[in-house]
Amino acid sequence: MTVRVAVVGGGVTGLTAAYTLRRELGADAVIDVFEADHRPGGLLCTREVGAARLDVGAEAFIVRRPEALALVRELGLGDLVVSPGPLRPALWSGGRLHPLPVPAVMGIPGSAAVLGDLVDDADRTLIDDEPTRSLDWTPGAPVSVGALVRDRFGDAAVARSVDPMLGGVYSALADDLGVAETMPALAKALDAGAPSLTAAVGSLTAASAAVSGPVFGTLRGGYRTLTNALVRASDARMLADSPVTGVRTVPGGYAVESPTGSGEGEYGAVVVAVPPWHAADVLDTAALETAAILGRVRPAGSAVVGCVLAPGAAMPEQSGILVATDAGMRSKAVTLSTRKWPHLAESGPPTLRVSFGRLGEPVTVDDQTLVSWAVDDLAEYFGAAGLPAPTIDDVVVQRWPEGLPHYAPGHLAAMTDAQRALPEGVALAGAAFDGVGVPACIGSARRAAARVVAYLTAE
Numbered sequence: 147m148t149v150r151v152a153v154v155g156g157g158v159t160g161l162t163a164a165y166t167l168r169r170e171l172g173a174d175a176v177i178d179v180f181e182a183d184h185r186p187g188g189l190l191c192t193r194e195v196g197a198a199r200l201d202v203g204a205e206a207f208i209v210r211r212p213e214a215l216a217l218v219r220e221l222g223l224g225d226l227v228v229s230p231g232p233l234r235p236a237l238w239s240g241g242r243l244h245p246l247p248v249p250a251v252m253g254i255p256g257s258a259a260v261l262g263d264l265v266d267d268a269d270r271t272l273i274d275d276e277p278t279r280s281l282d283w284t285p286g287a288p289v290s291v292g293a294l295v296r297d298r299f300g301d302a303a304v305a306r307s308v309d310p311m312l313g314g315v316y317s318a319l320a321d322d323l324g325v326a327e328t329m330p331a332l333a334k335a336l337d338a339g340a341p342s343l344t345a346a347v348g349s350l351t352a353a354s355a356a357v358s359g360p361v362f363g364t365l366r367g368g369y370r371t372l373t374n375a376l377v378r379a380s381d382a383r384m385l386a387d388s389p390v391t392g393v394r395t396v397p398g399g400y401a402v403e404s405p406t407g408s409g410e411g412e413y414g415a416v417v418v419a420v421p422p423w424h425a426a427d428v429l430d431t432a433a434l435e436t437a438a439i440l441g442r443v444r445p446a447g448s449a450v451v452g453c454v455l456a457p458g459a460a461m462p463e464q465s466g467i468l469v470a471t472d473a474g475m476r477s478k479a480v481t482l483s484t485r486k487w488p489h490l491a492e493s494g495p496p497t498l499r500v501s502f503g504r505l506g507e508p509v510t511v512d513d514q515t516l517v518s519w520a521v522d523d524l525a526e527y528f529g530a531a532g533l534p535a536p537t538i539d540d541v542v543v544q545r546w547p548e549g550l551p552h553y554a555p556g557h558l559a560a561m562t563d564a565q566r567a568l569p570e571g572v573a574l575a576g577a578a579f580d581g582v583g584v585p586a587c588i589g590s591a592r593r594a595a596a597r598v599v600a601y602l603t604a605e
């Protein structure tokens with residue numbers, strides 16, 4: 147009998163799951179990808195803006211984790227992987243650009259010295275004396291990054307170093323994010339008995355200093371290169387504009403329901419690769435307990451203003467700018483794309499991205515207002531670097547109102563419970579389960595596909 151698998155969600159997770167299923171189940175399997183939007187890719191989105199091509203969602207991947215690099219090589223795209231140039235991001239605080247604190251773990255500094263004049267003398271003493279104060283850490287306890295770092299290093303270190311880093315990656319701030327969720331290696335060091343936060347951070351920065359080579363990579367042509375290759379290699383039926391409203395148990399498998407009717411039918415197994423709040427709706431009949439847990443995860447939205455500057459326009463000598471949360475700015479970060487990525491500078495006009503919004507601070511203003519905020523903030527950042535306000539030739543606003551799942555303290559334990567309560571033949575994957583980065587999503591897609599294959603081939 148023909149094996150039939152439904153994949154719900156056509157972001158990088160769903161596409162990777164479909165591709166992996168094709169490889170494992172062979173050419174005869176029917177693999178249908180249901181995607182609510184008119185295009186696959188989800189938060190991977192490459193757009194033409196004037197004379198430039200911009201990634202307006204994710205724009206890079208960590209190459210020190212194996213999953214993304216292994217996948218692009220497997221797809222024959224290895225030669226298209228490029229590295230960032232040598233420039234580093236700056237930190238905006240107190241109306242000035244500062245060097246990014248290094249060494250640090252997600253902005254948690256290895257010492258007071260690395261914060262330079264981002265903090266005052268009282269904070270410097272607090273941080274320097276931290277190893278002498280006893281540390282109250284309970285292994286496994288759900289602690290927020292804010293609670294930990296405020297207690298040990300003070301408020302300024304959080305607002306001017308930790309929040310800018312976390313805000314960029316998780317679209318949420320330190321007080322809302324769990325230590326074990328966002329910095330598992332740090333939590334592990336503390337669980338293992340590190341006597342202080344300084345000691346735990348020091349052990350991690352020493353370990354990462356011993357690893358050479360770039361941390362990030364991206365693909366020539368943008369993330370569209372990857373999504374197109376996955377669509378092709380999965381040889382799946384791509385059902386665009388087909389939101390799934392429910393999955394029901396039927397004899398021998400699952401019925402997938404979509405109001406458009408396309409692809410509706412019965413499948414031997416289902417991979418659900420949509421954000422958890424949508425997965426909760428999809429699974430509220432077939433997996434009630436799982437759905438209840440997933441439904442409690444909140445979305446952390448954001449928006450990106452992509453700008454193409456006049457040819458030859460000068461930009462600060464940085465790869466980007468992270469903004470302190472007590473700096474009174476509206477933007478949270480700027481990626482100076484053609485500074486960060488030399489391959490983009492070779493082939494197109496100067497481009498940059500200005501990012502806004504985070505958990506609890508949704509971007510609700512209209513596009514015109516958002517662009518004017520970007521222009522105002524850029525004038526300040528460029529001015530501080532001794533440059534004129536940039537002339538913007540073309541602009542695009544990309545909103546991600548749902549964006550990323552909120553990695554609250556205790557989130558990962560809840561996701562483990564959600565997975566455990568799944569019926570056989572249903573797998574969950576995506577940014578909620580093992581980290582929000584693209585490599586983590588790819589890893590989770592591979593595991594979901596493996597679970598489904600094991601189930602389908604068990605007899």
Ligand SMILES: Cc1cc2nc3c(=O)[nH]c(=O)nc-3n(C[C@H](O)[C@H](O)[C@H](O)COP(=O)(O)OP(=O)(O)OC[C@H]3O[C@@H](n4cnc5c(N)ncnc54)[C@H](O)[C@@H]3O)c2cc1C
Nearest residue numbers: 155157158159182188189204205206389390576577583584
């Ligand atoms: C602005 C921004 C920048 C980022 N930058 C980076 C970066 O540089 N590097 C990095 O590694 N990560 C980055 N990330 C994170 C990364 O992009 C995401 O975690 C990852 O792309 C999520 O992929 P996914 O497939 O799990 O989910 P999504 O991309 O959200 O895809 C889910 C898909 O499911 C569809 N869907 C939803 N509901 C239904 C339904 N009921 N039926 C059918 N389909 C449905 C959606 O339309 C969507 O296409 C960034 C995220 C954001 C928001």
